[in-house]
Each structure stands twice: as structure tokens, then as C-alpha cells.
Amino acid sequence: MSAARDLAGVARSVAERAERGEDVDVMVSTGRSTIVRVHGGEVESFTSAESFAIGIRVISDHRQGFAAAGSIDPDVIAETLAEARDNVRFGERDDCFGLAEPDGVAAVEHDHWDDALVSMSADEKIERARALEARALAADPRVTGVRTATWSDVSGETAYATSRGLAVSERGASCSVGLQVLAHDGTEPQTGAAGDAARRSADLDDARIVDRAVERATRLFGATKPSSCRTTIVLEPRLAMTLLGIFAGMVDGESVLKGRSPFADRSGETVASPLLTLLDDPTDRRSIAASSFDGEGLACRPNPLLGGGVLGPFLQNSYTARRTATRSTASALRSARSLPGVGAQVLIVQPGTTPVDELIAGLDDGVFVTSLQGLHSGVNSVSGDFSVGADGLMIAGGSIGRPVREFTLASTIQRMLAQVLAVGDDLEWLPSGDASPTLAIGDVALSGS
């Protein structure tokens, strides 16, 4: 199959097949990817792939149907359109189903294509993964092995078109490396993982990734189970974002509309510490997840979720906006394989002015958390209940001390937001495309021995 196929043309031609009384939208995407895994200096696996996807939505008589497929061969497209049309018959009527109305907001264009990355040779990619593994093995005598050292890159294009003539497309390329280190201190094993993603291969900092993976694998040696207590936790940027990502999922228009958000009816009220300002901004070029259009073809725009602790307007796609008599915030999330959902795209926490050293020095007692486990089972986004496994380093008298493991941290999302005691000045852009500084959160129940 030709990679040079005109995706925008495919999307338009399918949308044009809408029959009288139908609205149709089509998302088509193509991607090329390479994944190189190295082990023991050898290529453990080298995966090379080209993939396609198409999703077709048909709306007719206020009912909608959807079908998706992993190929854009003409016979598959025809079958997919027929399935979507057939599925319409079984959906229930809802006057709010429909395509997004163009709202005149101008798109912020991004060029996320890098010819050097797209044309990078297989040997070069293998060398990157090998070098990463070798560097990790040499970094510390306690490193006993590397479970995985991975290079991956992906490039692709997505086109979206509607039967009302809207047509947009975007393309992009990115690369990432990942490392999982095994370490042993003679008594016990530990692991540590780190990774990064970037638009250009030169922007991936191997030395920093190795340092982090090795630090994470070695800082918990000799860890013991701490005694149960109520304490302050310090979350480094990636863990702080984990918490705020869960919160963002609780203030999207759909959760609110369907009575699954504890923050429903609280827009405009103070729900968090005044230190906390959180933005969803896919137009920020610094983010690897920056995008020009949302999943319904509207121009992306910045949306405030928390301003000085005050809850902003809820995120909306065109459906939830119609249901709540508001306007879309261009927050439709979708891939070619799914119907539009709604949610945040690029979360950015406004950094504070406190250096992390000072933030820790200001704590009489606390835990510097090094990992959280069981987030998918331990957090209930409907009730806000939060209870996860963790390990970390105890903070006593303003300094970091002994390592601890096999304990849980519990609170509620609502309480944790209100208990943000300090915001660091160390804004970090994460591989997910989100950005956060370090946060200190008070009054968390630590459960150990």
C-alpha cells in the first residue's frame, strides 16, 4: 500500500458519500513506527510497522452509528460505511447528536514533522538503544542488568472531514527511549525505570534518562515498612501530574453531565489550594502533545481548569455543550477508532517560586514519594476516594532520610487538591506532553506497620 496516499482526499471522499438527511464524519489515520529493543548488546527485537485506521460516524434522524476498521482498502471502507449506517438504526434518538458547528476560532498551526527523524537509518536507531543500555550498565556497580532498553519512533498523519465540508489534517513525528534497570545491593533486588519523548532525536537526553533510572533503582535499598501516620507527601512532577490528570478526568463535561463528578455544580467555586493553577492548553508548542485541532475539527484553544484554586468552566465537546447549553471548548478527544469523547489534551500546572530544596527544608516530617502503584484500582473518579501503594524516602527535620516501601497513601482527590501546601519552581515537560512542577500535599494517611 502506498504511504503517499492522499489521506485528506480519502477522508473527504468518504464524507461526500453521505446520503440525504445524513451527517457523516470520517477520521483516517496512518502511522509508521519502529521499535528497537536491545538486551545484552544485541537487538532483542526490531519491529517495523505501517498501520492504517478509519472511523466513520453516521448521524441521521438524531441517531448515530459508528464503525471502525484497521485498513483503508476500498472494500473495507465500503463495509465500514455500511456498518456505521446500519448501526444508526439501533441507537436512541438524541437531539444533541451532531457535528460541531464551526466557531471561527483560528487554529494555531504546528509543524511536528522532522525529516531527519523520519529518514533516520535502522542502524542509527539500534545504536541509540545499545548506547543507552551500555551507559546504564556502566553507571553504577549495583546495576546488575537492564530489563529493557528501547528506542521507538512514530510518524503519521490524521485527516478529518465532514459531510458539511469541514476538512482538516495534521501530521507529526516523534521519538522516545525507555530504560528499565535492575539493581542489587547484595541483599535485595530493585528496579528503576525512566524514559523521555521528543520531536527530534537530538532532544532526547540519554545521560539524564540513565541517571534517573539508576537513581530510582538504587535509592530504595534497605527500605523498610514505615509506621502508620498522617503526613505530608512530596510528589515529583510526573507523580504530581498523575494526580492532576485524574482530577482533569473528573471535570470534563461528560462526567459532570452524567452525574459522575463530585465537582458538578462547583464551577466558579474554590475547590483547591489558592496555590494551584492548572491549564489545558494544546496550543503550547513546548508540548509533545500539542495539536491544532480537536477530534471534531475545531481549533484547539487554552482552557483554564483551576485558577488560584477556583474551578473553571467544564471541558466540553459539541455534544456535551449542546446538552448543557454551553459552547464547545474544543475538547473532543478521539482517534480514528472511537467516537468523540471529551477531556483535557495538554495539562500544564503553573509553577510556583519555591525551589524544591526549600520546599523539602520547610517540612518537619513527610515522605518524598518515589513511585505510586495501583492507580487504576485505587482511585475512584466518581467518589474521589484515593488509596494507592507507594514507596519513597522519609523526610525528617527538613531533610531527606531513610527509604521506605510497602505502604499505602490514602485521602480523597478533593482533599488532596485543597491540601496543596507548596508548588515548586521546577516545571518539567513530561513524555505525555503535560507539564508540572513538584507539589507538597498535606494530611495524607500513610498506612504501614
Next chain:
Amino acid sequence: MTDTGPLIDDDVIAKVLEAASGRGAEFAEVFAEDRRSSSAVLDDAKVEELTSGRDRGAGIRVVVGNSTGFAHTSDLSEAGLLATAEIAAAAARGGGGALAPRELRRVDAARPNAIEVLPGDVDKARKVELLGRADAAARAAGSSISQVTARYSDGRRRILVANTDGTLATDDQVRTVFSIVSVASGDTGLQTGREAVGHTVGFELFDRYDVEELARRSAERAITKLLARPAPSGQMTVVIGSGGGGVMFHEACGHGLEADLVAKGASVFRDRIGEQVASPLVTLVDDGTMGGEWGCFAVDDEGRPAQRNTLISEGVLVDYMWDGLRARREGRPSSGNGRRQSYQHLPMVRMTNTYLLGGESTPEEIIADTADGVYIAHLGGGQVNTATGDFVFGMTEAYLIESGRITEPLREGNLIGNGPEVLLNIDAVGNDFAMGPPGTCGKDGQGVPVGDGVPTLRVHGLTIGGTAA
């Protein structure tokens, strides 16, 4: 393409394997897949989505020494497959003489159970109708039920595996699943209750299960939790209910018994075959042949017939789980645990249906014999660090045990423990074995369907992460 013809013709398979191994290889394989799925979602009292999916394609793998080259395509034509074979061979960087593929022999593996009603033959209206009935039943269970989400989905996955060792195997896997989440709203906030049933069967799933009964149970669970008090915190004795806690074994030791992780030194169970690693009450089995269960199949994704493997027998570690690649390096047969999410993924060692065999105590005896602790009727998902054995899992339905009696309901929370320690701390196993709800196991970014099961059991020294002071 029809739903009955071969995914790839035999003569094309032979050419593709030759092309894949032509630059020099120890092993080459073509894995083809054609998957159709349909799902319907009812939310907010409306059937919002009825969606259909279709994916077909092939992944070609070429092994040279310790390296694997892999490429995949959605183009199942001869030209598409040959081009993909070339890419996989180039990726494997083979050298030396070409491998002569062995003559293909069909693997004769019976399906673990018959499929009575193919979901593709069922009118979509019948699938949608299930959801409406469930919604009504959940809402009728109590005035505090404020929201209901019900989901139906089915999938049919036809696969073909052929390799240069002469394996030619096919399977036709049908899975049907129904789940419902009810939200109850009260003075204490919002609480959820979930029920799910899923089996490797067709639409006859609904002859066995009444969606209205499942809906009522999910609603009652949410309503009960409105009255729940914060879970205690700290180390305590935990009784896990029949069918509700197989995920504990999946996390506490299942992953650590996967041979790929063992070989890389990323498992606490390395070099421990033959040793007492668990209480003598523990006999743990992984069984891909278990008819109708969520993790069963006729052949795995490497063409190996499903097997029943005893992993731990009366506390003694018997064997790890193996895929073809890892077994090949050790000069032993695969245990039928080579699985992959789709043709776009490389296979690796995965569990199937993992369960603890029943013991002799009655569940009533176990509870009555527990002075104080927590009774967990249902565990949620979990996670493990296989290198240290530390694991967590969520409790989605739990109660306090006081003086040998189950008393008040508890709010959700996570539990944490260490696999090797927990296995030794099991001191009672019930005679009421049951399989649990369907699960999806994630590993290195790939999800596959798995089942699990346990009888009622008791374990000491788990740490509960509650918020009660």
C-alpha cells in the same frame, strides 16, 4: 474475504516463510488475524453507541540468534505478505545460509468448548435490548441510583499461525462480555457498584446469566457502599471471598513465574524451582484449556495447543510459564503461554486462566475463626513489581470482620503486600472454588483476556490503605 475461508492459502504461506527465512534464520513465523467486534453502550438512560470494528492483517517474525525481526501489515495479499516478510528478514539482520522450512503439518487442537450462537448471527436489536432491561432493573433497585452505564461487546478472532518448524494451526475465538456500573448518590457523596460477566462463548452467555439480576447486584453494591465507613489502615488479617480474589495470585506470583521475566533476572522466583515458596495449602494452576473461561483458547498465538500447567503444588514451585522463544532457548517445549494482543504485536509469555485449587475448610469456618480483620468480596485490578515481589490491588467490595462475624461495609481502598511473603502467610483455603469476572492483563503495553479464580482463603499481614484514623 469470507468468514470461513483460510486467512492465507497454503501455497502463499510456504512462499512467505521462504521469503522470511531466505536471508538466514533459525525460525520464521507468519501470524494472521481477522477480528470482528461489535459493542453497544447504554449510558445516561440512552443507548449512545453501537459500534462495529474490523481488523485484519498479519505479523511476520524472523529469529536469528538472540534477535527477532518483526513487521506487520494490514494487507493479506501475496504481494503484501511477501513485502512484509522482506522487511522482517531485513530487521532481523540474518546472515549465512537460508533455512529450509519444514513441511507444514496441521496442529489438531480441539476448541475447549463449542460456540452455540455466533454473535455475528444475532440481530443487533437483541444486543441493544439487553442494555435497556439492565438499566431499568438497576434503577428500580433503589431511589439513590442516579446513573447507570451498561456495556455489551462481542468479538470473533480468527487466527492462523504457520512457522518454519512445520506448525500450521488455526483457531476461531469468540468472546462475549456484559458489564454494568451503577452509581448511587447520597449524603456521603457518590459510590459505584460494578458487575461483569464474560466468557469464551457466543450469545448463549445470556442463557446462563440474567442481565437484570446482574444489574440489581451492581446497584445494591453501590447502595451498600453509601453506608460504608472508611477502611482501616495498617497490617491485618484478610479473608478473600470465593471467586473474588484470583487477581491476588495473578499479581503476587503469576507474573513472577513468566519465563521471560525470570530469564532477565526480573523475578523474585528465579532459581527457586523445587523450593517451598508458598504455604502447603497453595496449589496454583494456569489453565488455557478451561472451557468457556475468559482466558481459554484452542491454540495460543504461536500455534501451540492450550495446556493445563501446575505452577505451584502444595506450596512447592513446579515450573514457570513458557512461550516458544524462551522455551527454544532452554531446549524445552512451550507451555502454551505465548500470546499477543493482535497481529501488530510480538508474542510473549502470558497467563491464561490462573487459579488456586480448593481446600477443605468451609467459608463459614474460615470467617468464624477470624477474630478481627477484613473480608473482601471483590478485588479490583492490581499491579506488581516482579523484581521485588511488591504488589498492590484494589478492594471494590469489602466488609469489616469483628469477632468472627462480617459486620460493616468499607469504602474502597488499596491493599499492598509482598508476593513471596503473602504466599507463605496463607493459612486457610476454602472448599468453595469459583472463577471470577473476566479480566484484561496488561504487560509491556499489550492487553490480553485472562481469567482467575479462588476459593475463600485467609492471609495474614496484608497492609490495608484506608483513611480511618
